[in-house]
Amino acid sequence: MVHLPDAGLDPEATRKLEEYQRQVDAAGSYEDRVVSAKKWFSSRNQRSNPTFRRVRESLTRMCSGAQRCVYCEDSVGDEVEHIQPQDLYPCLVFVWANYVYACGRCNGGKSNKFAVISGDRLVDVTRPRGGPVVPPEPGAPAFLNPRVEDPLRFLDLDLEGTFMVLARDGLPDIDRDRTDFTIETLKLNRDVLLQARATAFGSYRARLHEYVSMRGIATAEEIGRLADSLKAMPHATVWAEMKRQHPFVPDIDELFSRAPEALGW
Numbered sequence: 001m002v003h004l005p006d007a008g009l010d011p012e013a014t015r016k017l018e019e020y021q022r023q024v025d026a027a028g029s030y031e032d033r034v035v036s037a038k039k040w041f042s043s044r045n046q047r048s049n050p051t052f053r054r055v056r057e058s059l060t061r062m063c064s065g066a067q068r069c070v071y072c073e074d075s076v077g078d079e080v081e082h083i084q085p086q087d088l089y090p091c092l093v094f095v096w097a098n099y100v101y102a103c104g105r106c107n108g109g110k111s112n113k114f115a116v117i118s119g120d121r122l123v124d125v126t127r128p129r130g131g132p133v134v135p136p137e138p139g140a141p142a143f144l145n146p147r148v149e150d151p152l153r154f155l156d157l158d159l160e161g162t163f164m165v166l167a168r169d170g171l172p173d174i175d176r177d178r179t180d181f182t183i184e185t186l187k188l189n190r191d192v193l194l195q196a197r198a199t200a201f202g203s204y205r206a207r208l209h210e211y212v213s214m215r216g217i218a219t220a221e222e223i224g225r226l227a228d229s230l231k232a233m234p235h236a237t238v239w240a241e242m243k244r245q246h247p248f249v250p251d252i253d254e255l256f257s258r259a260p261e262a263l264g265w
Ligand SMILES: [Zn+2]
Pocket: 069, 070, 071, 072, 073, 074, 075, 102, 103, 104, 105, 106, 107
């Protein structure tokens, strides 16, 4: 998971989302707002709705590769996912900044799981099935939010063995808890992702090797196409970690030393 610069949303879609949100906010009690949020989101989050077509276009621009899920970076991301779940936070159901594009596996698995920071501890505010519909304990979000912070400040990807993502060494306790909660909620170390990251690492390395070999031989146009195809590959975290960890991975370091401009991609 990498930081997602905001691709922006056009003013008309922004205005419409704000109007939708005001309707939910005016629906009455918290429980009524939860019911309204769910009902209105599912009826409006349709391809026939021009506002949500715009939302989806902008979310697509924020994905890596061919519209890959922002969480696992592997499967196609085609579900509008609420970072702060609509079941818990109806006040954010139509808020652009609360959306990312996720795959069904990540979105469905995350569901209404969430945690907040209360004092210096992490509090799981996931509503149990059939539990009372009451507002979650207040607190800053604990789940890592790729729209407002760089997940790689918290996460490390083991490039040289397991391809697992883990909390970085030396994090303060609360940041370690936030990171562990996020990894567990999204099941970011499921077997299929470890295999996919290993494959992506090999592909990035091969593509970078090809780029380095062709540099000085091929035309500028051909070189540009090679660079573009590398930048369009899935698993943005693998590439970000190759750039960050290259001093410690000799064969990758050698490739970057011959094409230092690739560190800017
Ligand atoms: Zn996913």
